[in-house]
Amino acid sequence: MLNKRLIFKILGTLLWIEGAFMTLCLIMALCYGESDILPFAITIIATLIVGTALRLSGRHASSALSRRDAYLLVTVVWIAFAVFGSLPFLIGGYINNVTDAFFETMSGLTTTGATCIDHVEGLPHGLLFWRSMTQWIGGLGIVFFTIAVIPSFVGGSVKVFAAEATGPIKSKMHPRLTTTAKALWGVYLLLTAACAVLFFVFGMSPFDAINYSMTITATGGFATHDASTGYFHNAAIDYTAIAFMFMSGVSFALLYSALFKGKARQLFRNAEFRFYAILTLAATAFIVYFLLRYNHYSLGYAIRVALFQTVSFITTTGMFNEDAAQWHHITWVILSLCMFFGSCAGSTAGGFKCARGVIALKVLRNEIRHMLHPNAMLPVKVNDSTVHTTAQITLMAFFLAYITLCFTAYFIMILAGVDSTNSLTIALSCGSNVGPTLGLEIGPTMSWSILPAGVKWLLSGLMLMGRLEIFTILVIFSPSFWKMQ
């Protein structure tokens, strides 16, 4: 039996929090005195009214949160955030249809960063800030944020955390979930602040510095310029962005112990981090080679753009400082591979996650060894701990679900008449929450506004499934979820 009242109550609280975030944007709008003051004011009032209504309807809720409730709650929360988050775009008339507005907000919250606004520079500052804000909240998770702010929220239930957290191994750093959440958000805040300061030092305006730092540490990819970071033509900014994208792709728990507990060596011993670093370097090296050979770039420039693009794709950020559409097509394959793997579990990045990649490759190697040694016990060990068979099966099921999902989306897009290369990379891009697409019809630097409305709804769903790691949503669609027992 679902505990609807409790879900309403929690949802109401979360909408208040969304209202609070929007208030920050309203303040930003008031500072600049632009046309988005009224839309924000209306949205905030609407959000608070609905939030209060939900809270009232869930007044006498019992506090027992079942596993089902947790899955449903997390899914509903993300959809509700996207619905209310899209209101400022619609009310202000910056986006004139519901599809695009919902897509834009969902793309923001899931840190995908695909946009259907052709000319972002035309948007008022308050709204630009809201776009970046959606990514920043979505980075570590909406519910996870609330756990850090309100300790009593969901009674420290690990179920909710598990439904939203990413990666194959969900470990706590501290016995108390709230403390864990605070520590991770602390790391996140520190990264964002450091990134903003550096951007400002290297010549961005304060507004740009804040926006770019928020979307980069969230590995989101929304920019306040159509040309993304390419707008600045500044190597220092590019390398700062590379560094912070890369760091945001590392497990925050690992970053925390490296930064605050002086266990930096642990970072380099971590199998997932090593896989992530090696994959990044290898992909960069390949792309540099192709850029030198076919595009005749200078070595320094080739490294800069190749590293930027690789890190941007592997961390599923989706920023760009050069148009990868001009590159040799083999680089697209490499970038697609990076998109697929993504970076470390427990970071703000999406994708299959390197931890899973490491385990899956070890399972594969063991299968081959097993052909030669049929009686051997071949453990899959990651960082000296064994991954048990059940976990391996879960991982393989996830892999299957991920691939099936992307291919279904690919298939439907082709039916809808989208270019085939684009279809494939769009599917991967949404499933992994990256943002740009590689292809002949839509280039990596272009907006997705020309896609049909139906496809946009499909992609919104795909992005959410990618962010919540598929199973959380898939389970809601299973018949047994709704059976009364």
Add this chain to the structure above:
Amino acid sequence: MKVIIVGASAIGAHLADLFSKGNQDILIIDDDEQKLERIQANCDLMTIHSSLSAPIQSLKDAGVKNSDLFIAVTRDEYLNLSLCVLAKSMGAKHTVAKVENAELTDPQTVSAFNAAGVSTIINPDSLAAQDIVGGLELTWARQRWNVHEGALTMLGIKVREQCQILGKPFKEIFKPDSPYHIVAIKRGTDTIIPTGNDMLLTGDYVYFMTKREFVSSLRGIVGKEHYPEVRNAIIVGGGKTAVSVVNKLPHNIKVKIFESDIRRCEELVELVDSSRVMIINADGRSVANLMEENIRRAEAFIALTGNAEANILACLMAKNLGVPKTIAMIENMDYVNIAGNVDIGTIINKQALTASHIYQLMLGGDVSNMRNLLTVNADVAEFVARPGSRITSKRVRDLGFPREAELGGIVRGDKGLLVNGDTLIEAGDTVVVFCHGTEISKIEKFFL
């Protein structure tokens, strides 16, 4: 000296045997009357039958207060530890506890236990593992015993046709500067302390004493140059000893462990480094299984199951399949002699190893290192010559040293020296003595 032993299973019984031969006052406590009776029938000691779960009264009765050595070797390692703590607080001078868990032997834990009153912690598995690993490093010898970090080495070698000194009387081949010294020969069931007229025959098991720099030339003399270095080893039986061996082995040796119990396999996977150790869930006594895992490419085969017969047979099979180095763990003392005559290479007996390790403690400061050699029923010990002791008074040939004992070599400073009749031992020298059928305390008198 008063020694109290708690636990009358294999190690306890072996200890009782060693100590009672040395004219010590031994008390042995156990809750199994049959075991006690069996020991009492063979050794001169006193037994106390008492429950091990409430042992305090019987510890008092046994007179722990004025005991010199308290040894707890029951099956339960934590009982052993807590008995030692109790005994120490009651007044025992030195306490020894046997533990099963290798984790309890790491230096930090040991010092914590030392502070609590456990003077020595002994882990039979890691002692056995040390021996096995040492054996794998020197594949052509069956036994090896180092004195002073290897300044002198005693090697037990089975000589075959390839040996260059077969059939020649020792007085012809030995010169004062010979790179080795033969301390004992085992021929069939006899142990021979060699004289000038003796000679080596094929199949003899010979104990050589040599210096570090001569080890490789000795290898040539005994004709063992064709023994390859160990790169791949196969272990049958994944018990604690196997884990200990694997964790002590150099990292360039790849190991396959055969274990037929699937549950144990799952545990093993957690305990070993899977990059160089492969756990195989199959019966290691089956030739087909061994062939499938390429036993012909292995240079060493170690049988460590709990079953002595199985270990002996498995080693024989491995020898037949062409594995040059085989090691068998044999728990049953009766088999040790027979196994020595059958061609199965090195024999490891955990109980005897542990017992002789503990026995050293009794011998005190003058005997720093001692070892019981099972195959020849003899002891090898290191003594330090005190100033003015009898051993320093005359040249070796004029000392009137017992015929059953042989001086193997001496370590002076850090340098090893071999002994011949003209050697004069100086005060402060560490002297290695090989003694067979005589009491080690009789030898000890020469050094006091």
